[in-house]
Amino acid sequence: MSTLNDIAQFKQVSPMSGILRMERMPHIWCPGCGIGSEVNSFAEAIRRSGIDQDKLTVISGIGCTGRVAGYSNFDSIHTTHGRAIPVATGMHLANPKLKVVVFSGEGDLSGIGGNHLIHAARRNMDMVVICNNNFTYGMTGGQVTPTTPGGAIASTTPYGNYEYPFSLPFLADAAGATYVARWTSVHARNVTQAIEEALARKGFSFIEIISPCTTLYLRRNRLGDGVDWLQYFQENTVIKHGCDTRETAIDYQGKIVIGKFVDKQKPTYLESVDKRYVQVVGDDYQLYGKTVPEREAEEKAEQERIAARRAAALAEPEAGA
Amino acid sequence: MFFNNLKPLHGNVYVNETWCKGCGFCVQFCPTNVLDISPGYNAKGYHPPYAKTPERCHNCLYCQMICPEFAIFVKGDDECVKGETNQ
Numbered sequence: 428m429s430t431l432n433d434i435a436q437f438k439q440v441s442p443m444s445g446i447l448r449m450e451r452m453p454h455i456w457c458p459g460c461g462i463g464s465e466v467n468s469f470a471e472a473i474r475r476s477g478i479d480q481d482k483l484t485v486i487s488g489i490g491c492t493g494r495v496a497g498y499s500n501f502d503s504i505h506t507t508h509g510r511a512i513p514v515a516t517g518m519h520l521a522n523p524k525l526k527v528v529v530f531s532g533e534g535d536l537s538g539i540g541g542n543h544l545i546h547a548a549r550r551n552m553d554m555v556v557i558c559n560n561n562f563t564y565g566m567t568g569g570q571v572t573p574t575t576p577g578g579a580i581a582s583t584t585p586y587g588n589y590e591y592p593f594s595l596p597f598l599a600d601a602a603g604a605t606y607v608a609r610w611t612s613v614h615a616r617n618v619t620q621a622i623e624e625a626l627a628r629k630g631f632s633f634i635e636i637i638s639p640c641t642t643l644y645l646r647r648n649r650l651g652d653g654v655d656w657l658q659y660f661q662e663n664t665v666i667k668h669g670c671d672t673r674e675t676a677i678d679y680q681g682k683i684v685i686g687k688f689v690d691k692q693k694p695t696y697l698e699s700v701d702k703r704y705v706q707v708v709g710d711d712y713q714l715y716g717k718t719v720p721e722r723e724a725e726e727k728a729e730q731e732r733i734a735a736r737r738a739a740a741l742a743e744p745e746a747g748a
Numbered sequence: 749m750f751f752n753n754l755k756p757l758h759g760n761v762y763v764n765e766t767w768c769k770g771c772g773f774c775v776q777f778c779p780t781n782v783l784d785i786s787p788g789y790n791a792k793g794y795h796p797p798y799a800k801t802p803e804r805c806h807n808c809l810y811c812q813m814i815c816p817e818f819a820i821f822v823k824g825d826d827e828c829v830k831g832e833t834n835q
Contacts, residue, residue, distance in 0.1 A: 430762070430763050430764075430765055430796075430798065431762040431763065431764055432764060432765050432766055434764070434766060437762075437764045440762075440821075440823075441764075441818065441821050442812070442821055443818050443821075447818065452767060452817075452818060453766075453767040453769075453817060453819075454817070454818075456816060457769075458769035458770055458771045458794070459769075459771040459772075459773075459816075460771075460816055461816065462816065463815065463816025463817055463818065464773070464813065464814050464815070464816050466818075467812070467813045467814070467815065467816075467818065468813060471813065613777070613814070615810065615813040615814055616813070619813070652771075652772075653771050653772075653773065654771065654772045654773060654776045657773065657776070657777065658776070
């Protein structure tokens with residue numbers, strides 16, 4: 428038995444049911460796009476992390492990757508272009524019990540919303556930012572983005588790109604992010620592990636995932652299709668954990684440095700707020716109607732529940748098995 | 749290839765041909781080459797994969813994780829439990 432074409436039955440038994448909105452499938456992404464693989468990893472990471480799915484929020488901006496919010500079966504917002512991180516910041520401050528995940532593209536996060544990215548990293552907002560980097564604005568026709576490597580052809584640079592590109596891990600690290608990793612969409616298990624680690628920790632976590640854009644980037648540059656680029660990822664990536672982020676620049680069709688670059692602890696935004704106001708107001712300082720020890724106790728109880736759910740999720744056989 | 753005397757696992761691949769867009773990731777990256785592109789078409793005109801050598805599937809779930817269309821999943825056999833053989 429290897430085909431299961433009864434859609435209703437497939438939706439029921441698929442391990443993605445409950446995590447994705449199966450009634451919206453098939454999705455709009457092109458054949459050979461890497462976003463679907465990332466969403467698979469994201470779903471598996473959520474299942475293993477044990478966090479309460481009612482307290483998880485997925486926020487996306489505009490773009491191909493922005494569709495993730497619409498397809499994931501959690502509370503989700505599809506915001507205006509570039510403003511995924513401000514919305515996530517507001518949501519986190521309005522209800523700090525929510526786990527906020529921003530899943531968006533590099534044009535949205537570093538191009539249109541670059542200012543928001545560096546300031547959320549500077550404040551060390553407690554959120555996970557997953558950035559799908561496909562070197563082009565896929566949904567609007569393949570314009571050049573801040574990460575398009577020099578020499579690559581885009582619809583706005585028909586003779587090759589002459590701008591200096593961003594290295595997103597360097598940008599996030601310099602701005603103060605406390606977890607910075609870069610993987611590609613072929614490294615499915617590493618992406619899962621990175622998202623799992625980021626969900627379990629506090630502070631601003633930035634995960635860049637490089638993925639192929641077959642229809643615009645690869646076709647314009649005559650680089651083959653999705654499979655060709657996943658093979659390129661396999662052959663031309665160098666895993667360097669803890670690498671200095673200054674050495675993570677991407678050249679056109681050159682070696683890509685991947686791995687977990689930064690993992691450090693720093694007080695988050697709300698912890699800094701608490702610390703400052705306890706100094707100013709004293710121990711009866713309240714935020715959200717609760718004093719600091721009360722909120723810490725609540726958080727500790729929630730962490731214990733998460734640990735119990737995580738143990739249960741890891742004990743049961745892997746998804747689908 | 750197995751490490752020491754660990755029991756080999758076995759899984760069954762389920763493909764939803766209707767959703768497949770024929771990107772070929774699963775066929776290219778299956779570590780034991782279970783899948784192959786079928787000569788037939790689906791309604792959209794793509795060639796969906798099929799399990800050519802289903803007995804070689806070891807339930808690693810990589811095709812399930814790499815499939816961008818969420819159109820493949822793998823289920824282990826009933827007797828598919830991790831353990832050691834007597835050898």
